[in-house]
Amino acid sequence: MGKLSLPETEATEGPHVPVLLAEVLAALSPGVGSRIVDGTFGAGGYSRALLSAGAHVIGIDRDPNVAPHVAALKAEFPDTFTFVAGTFSELDSVAAAFGPVDGVVLDIGVSSMQLDEADRGFSFMREGPLDMRMSQSGTSAADLVNDLDQEALANLLYAFGEERKSRRIAQFIVAARQDGPITNTLQLARIIEKAIGRKPGDAHPATRSFQALRIAVNAEFEQLVEGLFAAERLLDVGGRLAVVSFHSLEDRIVKRFFDPEKGGPATSRHLPQTESVPRRWKPVAKALKAGPDELKRNPRARSAVLRSAVRTGEKARPVDETGLSVPRIGGAA
Structure with a gap:
């Protein structure tokens, strides 16, 4: 497995700062009248920046708490x-009901907005x-922690x-x-810290x-x-x-989705060459990370990775x- 990128803390400077915003806009290249789906x-x-660039945006989210942000953008860009x-x-x-779409952006994982809300139980x-339920329904983190047997819980954490x-x-x-x-949340964090200890300078043991x-x-x-396949x-x-x-677990999935040959078995030049998989995405851009200026403004960007690509005509x-x-x-383990 690849090395997991972990923030040292969950702190952010300023509320709800979208990471790699300039890079995302460059990857999507929104123009006046283009149609973009903000799937998260x-x-x-991201939606505000795309709308400000003249794009039409379809926002999607399962978290009911986004309602005030939705209302604000709807009032500004009706x-x-x-x-x-x-x-x-x-x-x-x-999105199919709204006509052809030119681009999709996805920001995977928990948002700073959710981390900042203590009663959501993410932090x-x-x-x-x-809790940790993005949709605020279904099985909670407390259910898993209290109901799973020891082996199942260990396997999940690993x-x-x-x-x-x-x-x-x-x-x-x-x-x-x-x-x-x-x-x-703090009760569980203390149990984990007691179990494995904490060294100065290391990430929090509960991360x-x-x-x-x-x-x-x-x-x-x-x-x-x-x-990913829905976007395709x-x-x-x-x-x-x-x-x-x-x-790294998410990033690896995205990397191999864009370029399936990256995840295939190694082949020998002495063996007959198999036919290449038809490319659904090309070109695939080099992975991008935040620069020093953004990291000063927004520590959450430290572990962020942007991957982007352009759809080909393959089915x-x-x-x-x-x-x-x-x-x-x-x-x-």
Whole structure:
């Protein structure tokens, strides 16, 4: 597995700053009248910039708390902004009703807006209920922490958080819940810190575990794969897709989706050459990261990676995880 990029803290400078904004705009190249789908609307940072560039934007989000940001943009851009409540895994069916689309942007993972709201339970730095549900419905992080047996919990933390000490953390969690349910973010963070300790200068010991729980609660890998293939179905030749991810597991999926041959088995020059896979995306841009100026303004951008590509005329593929290295829950280390 690739090395996981982790922020040292969850702090941000200023509220809801969209990361790699200039780079995303360059990748999408919005013009007056172009139609862009913002599949992860959040606080509307990308949508606002695209609308200001003259584009028509269709925003999609499953989080009910985005409503004030939706209302603000609708008031400012009544003729060019549309919002649909839903998930970006459905973006092709959602956007199809609005006509041809020129581009799609996806910002994967938890937003600074969600981290800043303690009662959402995403942050190990803020006290709140152990929730983490982006849609505010369904199974919560507390359900997983309190209901999974020790082996299943360890496997989850290892697969979705690359947590090497997952067995010890799961052991401490199961022991702690004998005294009552674990329902609080700081309560869980303290249990994890007690289990594996903390060295000065290291990332918080709960970082990987909180990531793993959030991914599981929100089925984030499934959403990502479905969303990528939905964008491929939606976009015609010349359509642009820009994806911002925040850790290596997501980034690897995006990289191999754009260029399937990257995820294929190694071949020998002495063996017969197999036919190349038809390219649905070309050119595929080099991965971009934030520069020093942006990092000063917005520490959240430190682990962000932007990948983008342009749609070819090849027929869209059926959804297939083969070669994408999508993490699956198996045995813990």
